[in-house]
Amino acid sequence: MKTVPRAPSPELQTVKALSRLFPPSPGSAGAGASCRKEVFEVLAPHLPQWISRPKAAPTAVLSALARERRADLAELVLIFMLESGVPVDVYHCNSVITACEKGRNWQRALELIGEMPRMRVTPDEVSYNAAISACEKCGHWQLALGLFGSMPGARLTPQEISCNAAISACDKGGQWQLALALLSSMPALRLAPNRVTYGAAISACSRGSQWQVALDLMNQVSVRTDPISFSATISACEKGGQWHLALGLLHEMPQVRAVPNEISYSAAISACEKAGSWQLALELLSSMPDVRLAPNEISFSAAISACEKGGQWQIALLLLSSMPSLSASPNVISYNAAISACSKGGQWQLALGLLCSMPGLSLEPSEISYGAAISACGQMCGQWQIAIGLLRAMSEIKLSPHEISYNAAISACEKGGQWQLALNLLSLMFEARVAPDETTYTAAISACEKGGQWAVAVSLLGEQSAESLNLLVAVRQQKLEEQHFMT
Helix, strand or coil, X not given: CCCCCCCCCHHXXXXXXXXXXXXXXXXXXXXXXXXXXXXXXXXXXXXXXXXXXXXXXXXXXXXXXXXXXXXXXXXXXXXXXXXXXCCCCHHHHHHHHHHHHHCCCHHHHHHXXXXXXXXXXXXXXXXXXXXXXXXXXXXXXXXXXXXXXXXXXXXXXXXXXXXXXXHHHHHHCCCHHHHHHHHHHCHHHCCCCCHHHHHHHHHHHHHCCXXXXXXXXXXXXXXXXXXXXXXXXXHHHHHCCCHHHHHHHHHHHHHHCCCXXXXXXXXXXXXXXXXXXXXXXXXXXXHHHHHCCCCCHHHHHHHHHHHHHCCCHHHHHHHHHHCHXXXXXXXXXXXXXXXXXXXXXXXXXXXXXXXXXXXXXXXXXXXXXXXXXXXXXXXXXCCHHHHXXXXXXHHHCCCCCCHHHHHHHHHHHHHCCCHXXXXXXXXXXXXXXXXXXXXXXXXXXXXXXXXXXXXXXHHHHHHHHHHHHHHHHHXXXXXXXXXXXXX
């Protein structure tokens, strides 16, 4: 007996009609106020039903638009309701705020919270939870905490969802201390932390390189089988240089029925990379298909970087070339690691080849890409022309060379007997407010010595060192002020 397909509900038909009229367009603001006439024409036939059933029908339409991340259309529907005399309640407003949250429109989510009283609607816990989550998704941890802290004043009791979103906001904002403070405050609020709570707190500790605290949190029974918490703790150990603990956690996961994922393996591979154990990194990478995991860009990049640190430029290039066949697209990080591997291996031609091939793959070389290629030229005598050319190319594409790039170019000039160019580059560093370091002066002085410019070398060692010290202090003070302003 054939099953007769059910006709879509009137609410679903309305949503489809609106989506056809205003299809989502990446990078655009969607249906704006200028489109309200067309939206109102679609909704007008449903007005009698919406007035008679103000809760069911409009809520279904708004909820469907929220699932589709169409905050633009959801807000126009809400305006239609207000102007047409359809009673608006907290469920309608929450659906629009949720649409803003899913669409990462945190500003509008906050505005709606403030506008609800004028609609004679009182925000509830769901309203605040959605707004907190909107701020969290966009990295505004201060706003998220502000909303969380204002809930008691609005006679609202924070829920587990509220705490989880606030802790996750602290995680993304690098505020691990605040994340732990929120976690510790939950019992006083009669809230029980769950896997999501601990996962967000552990992730915050990972970003803050607090591997000991992350391990303590992992001892909670409720998260001992959670793959997300395991991955975050492995990452914390990786950042803390505890590669043996990272591998131990990875091997423990199957024993407690926590299924490792790509994030778990990538973090463990990165831990091996930081420990200089390229063999272990490759072993982990090659074992991923055995547990039905496909290595991704992060896994490969970490393994290539491990080979770079281990001086295995041939293997690094082999891994890079094998990525497309394994459905992993090389990214800027992958190429940077491979270029650096060639640089350390003295393969300046290969390093330049990789750098030049990046635009053809729609990859924009970064300061690190150019710095590694310039370093490759600095390793070989006589390649100072290419090093200078790369340094100039950076300025043409509005990339700011850092001290590593300048040092490599000065070193190339030193090896090529170009002491005048070496001094010119040193003066350019001062103009660009890039503080020379010991490596800079060592290469510049060596260039002067090889050119028989002993007086210049002595003068450089004395007078310019004081100027460099003053600039270094000024730059560091500026960075401290910027960090203070951000916090």
